[in-house]
Amino acid sequence: MRDAGPVPLPAPVQDTLCAQDTLRAQDSLGDRALRLHDRTLVVEGHVDTPTLMLDEDYPVARRHTDRRAHLDLPRMEEGGLDAAFFSIYVAPYYGNGARAVGRARAMIDAVTRQVEATDEAELATTAGDVRRIARSGRAAILLGLEGGHALAASPDTLRALADAGIRYVTLTHVNTNRWADSSQDEPRHGGLTDLGREMVRTMNEEDVLVDLAHVSDATFFDALAVSTAPVIVSHSSCRHLTPTVRNVSDEQLRAVAENGGVVMINFFDAMVNPALDRTVFAAAHRQLEREAKGLRSLWSAVYDVKRARDLPGATLSDVLDHIDHAVEVAGVDHVALGSDFDGVFDLPQGLEDVTRLPWITYGLLKRGYTEAEITKILGGNTLRVLGAAGREGGEGSG
Numbered sequence: 001m002r003d004a005g006p007v008p009l010p011a012p013v014q015d016t017l018c019a020q021d022t023l024r025a026q027d028s029l030g031d032r033a034l035r036l037h038d039r040t041l042v043v044e045g046h047v048d049t050p051t052l053m054l055d056e057d058y059p060v061a062r063r064h065t066d067r068r069a070h071l072d073l074p075r076m077e078e079g080g081l082d083a084a085f086f087s088i089y090v091a092p093y094y095g096n097g098a099r100a101v102g103r104a105r106a107m108i109d110a111v112t113r114q115v116e117a118t119d120e121a122e123l124a125t126t127a128g129d130v131r132r133i134a135r136s137g138r139a140a141i142l143l144g145l146e147g148g149h150a151l152a153a154s155p156d157t158l159r160a161l162a163d164a165g166i167r168y169v170t171l172t173h174v175n176t177n178r179w180a181d182s183s184q185d186e187p188r189h190g191g192l193t194d195l196g197r198e199m200v201r202t203m204n205e206e207d208v209l210v211d212l213a214h215v216s217d218a219t220f221f222d223a224l225a226v227s228t229a230p231v232i233v234s235h236s237s238c239r240h241l242t243p244t245v246r247n248v249s250d251e252q253l254r255a256v257a258e259n260g261g262v263v264m265i266n267f268f269d270a271m272v273n274p275a276l277d278r279t280v281f282a283a284a285h286r287q288l289e290r291e292a293k294g295l296r297s298l299w300s301a302v303y304d305v306k307r308a309r310d311l312p313g314a315t316l317s318d319v320l321d322h323i324d325h326a327v328e329v330a331g332v333d334h335v336a337l338g339s340d341f342d343g344v345f346d347l348p349q350g351l352e353d354v355t356r357l358p359w360i361t362y363g364l365l366k367r368g369y370t371e372a373e374i375t376k377i378l379g380g381n382t383l384r385v386l387g388a389a390g391r392e393g394g395e396g397s398g
């Protein structure tokens with residue numbers, strides 16, 4: 001649809017400069033991209049930094065230069081990222097009960113402690129909060145729960161975690177739980193159970209966004225049929241370009257558009273890399289079968305195949321291709337960013353950490369998007385769905 005000419009990448013030799021300096025030196029569009037990026041409210045749908053904050057006492061207020069982690073508050077500022085959903089991720093091995101709930105609560109506490117101890121960030125629960133906090137020059141931190149098993153199959157637990165600040169729930173992780181099937185596990189329910197439908201309705205009542213990343217296709221459409229509010233897909237890319245079950249199909253893109261929701265594009269190499277075609281995923285699936293492993297181990301099998309075939313890594317341009325495709329199928333009002341920073345082990349060249357986000361703006365300008373369209377993709381669309389679910393009457397507040 002658009003001119004998809006190649007976007008030049010920052011030269012490796014410039015890697016030691018900050019992303020803004022390399023962009024300013026790029027061409028006249030670089031400067032325009034920086035100015036647009038700076039005045040736009042940029043929102044990320046999914047970052048996994050809280051796991052580091054809880055398990056490794058990772059100080060989020062300090063700048064980390066070793067690139068092992070992708071995000072901290074100083075680098076958020078450098079990358080012009082105003083707000084991010086911090087993922088309260090509960091691994092499947094915590095089970096379906098009290099241990100999983102405890103893990104979620106401990107992670108919420110770890111994030112809250114660090115955010116309250118710094119002047120550079122504040123916890124947000126509404127679109128109005130995000131605007132107010134961003135205007136004050138601080139980072140707005142939103143909370144999303146990843147893994148419906150951490151609700152312990154209890155709508156009351158959902159209500160309690162909503163009160164603790166959770167603003168979206170990813171219905172499953174890689175595990176099918178007691179009320180919803182995952183895309184990377186055996187389907188046990190054929191989608192959502194009656195309890196699963198009750199969970200979705202309770203999320204609507206509690207102004208908690210329904211997140212359909214990770215779920216099976218049947219769960220996806222079951223949830224859309226029940227939800228009265230716009231849904232999100234917090235960190236998935238396009239199956240048409242990189243054919244993994246973790247990405248959304250064109251049919252799903254159209255369904256989210258019809259629902260008024262937003263698909264937030266994941267940057268993970270294995271979800272945006274065009275070199276990973278059907279034959280690669282088929283080979284990975286065959287390997288899992290041979291080794292009697294389930295789809296939960298998908299990425300390690302994909303990377304075995306990738307290494308064996310000596311396939312190239314993804315680049316910034318590939319992420320832009322996924323944004324283009326999603327915009328082409330769902331429309332520009334239904335696409336946003338959900339990098340999965342600190343949740344993935346391999347990011348595209350040119351998008352190595354959060355400081356590289358202005359390059360997305362540059363790439364979109366280069367491809368002919370208008371400033372109004374770019375503003376929607378960078379954060380406007382996410383704020384719209386957050387406002388639609390907001391307890392305080394929408395995005396105009398605050």
Ligand SMILES: [Zn+2]
Pocket residue numbers: 146213214235343
């Ligand atoms: Zn995830």
